[in-house]
Amino acid sequence: MNQKELLQTLADRTHLPKSAILSVLRTTADVAAEALTDGREGALTLPGLGKLVARRSASRRLKILGTDEYRIVGGHRRAKFLPSGAFRESVRGELP
Numbered sequence: 001m002n003q004k005e006l007l008q009t010l011a012d013r014t015h016l017p018k019s020a021i022l023s024v025l026r027t028t029a030d031v032a033a034e035a036l037t038d039g040r041e042g043a044l045t046l047p048g049l050g051k052l053v054a055r056r057s058a059s060r061r062l063k064i065l066g067t068d069e070y071r072i073v074g075g076h077r078r079a080k081f082l083p084s085g086a087f088r089e090s091v092r093g094e095l096p
Contacts, residue, residue: 036079050083 001009007018014021035044036054043053059075083091 036077048084049087050081053080053082054078055080 007021010016010021011018032044032052036042036052043051045051054077056077057075060073061070062073063070
C-alpha cells in the first residue's frame with residue numbers, strides 16, 4: 001500500500017479530509033524522530049502496532065575491496081520497529 005492508498009483508506013474509514021490525515025501522519029513522524037533522537041535510548045509506542053526504538057549499532061571493521069586494507073566504521077544510532085504481540089499475530093493469521 002502506498003501513501004495515496006493509505007490516505008484514501010483512512011479518509012474512507014474516519015470520514016476526515018485527506019489533508020487532515022496527512023497532517024497527523026507527518027506530525028506523528030516528527031514526534032517519532034524527536035523521541036528517537038533524544039540523548040537517551042528513546043522509544044515511541046504506537047498503540048495497536050508496536051514500538052519504535054532507537055538502538056546503537058557497534059563499530060565494525062570493513063575490508064576495502066581489491067586491497068588488503070581495513071577501515072573502521074563507527075557505530076551509529078538506528079531506528080528499529082518492534083511489533084506488538086497482537087499485531088504480529090494478526091499478520092501471521094492472514095498469511096497462507
